[in-house]
Amino acid sequence: MAVLDLRFLGDDVLYAVAAPVTGFDPALAQLANDMLDTMYAAPGRGLAAPQVGVSQRIFVTDVTWKEAKPTPLVFVNPQITAQSDETKVGPEGCLSIPDRSFDVSRPVWIDMKWQGLNGTENSARFDGMQAICACHELDHLNGVLITQSGLET
């Protein structure tokens, strides 16, 4: 178990477009495990690599662990391939922006494709909290924070 140091609002790494992951090796698996440890310790439901100072396209989520059984997911090189026209505004926080809340508009559902830690291609349709969380974390990989995409409440 390794809890990594979080990066906070104002840190350059949070505003950079992260680079695609190309090495599907033990170091990537270690990074994913450390990111999950860091997310649970924070405590949060999602964490993107730039938030621990790594400008690579990987994020982790677990949208159920606070209320029920954990469902950890690791997304490498994620992309949205389709999304609902309908959007919904809801409150979001961010581990890099402690103690602040922003109303952010998100699609109601998204189709996402991504790679697993061994490079395997995955795809799924997400809605609810999983869709919101995946959109939030994907924004991090593109250097976008909820201070830019949302309105503080």
Ligand SMILES: [Zn+2]
């Ligand atoms: Zn965030």
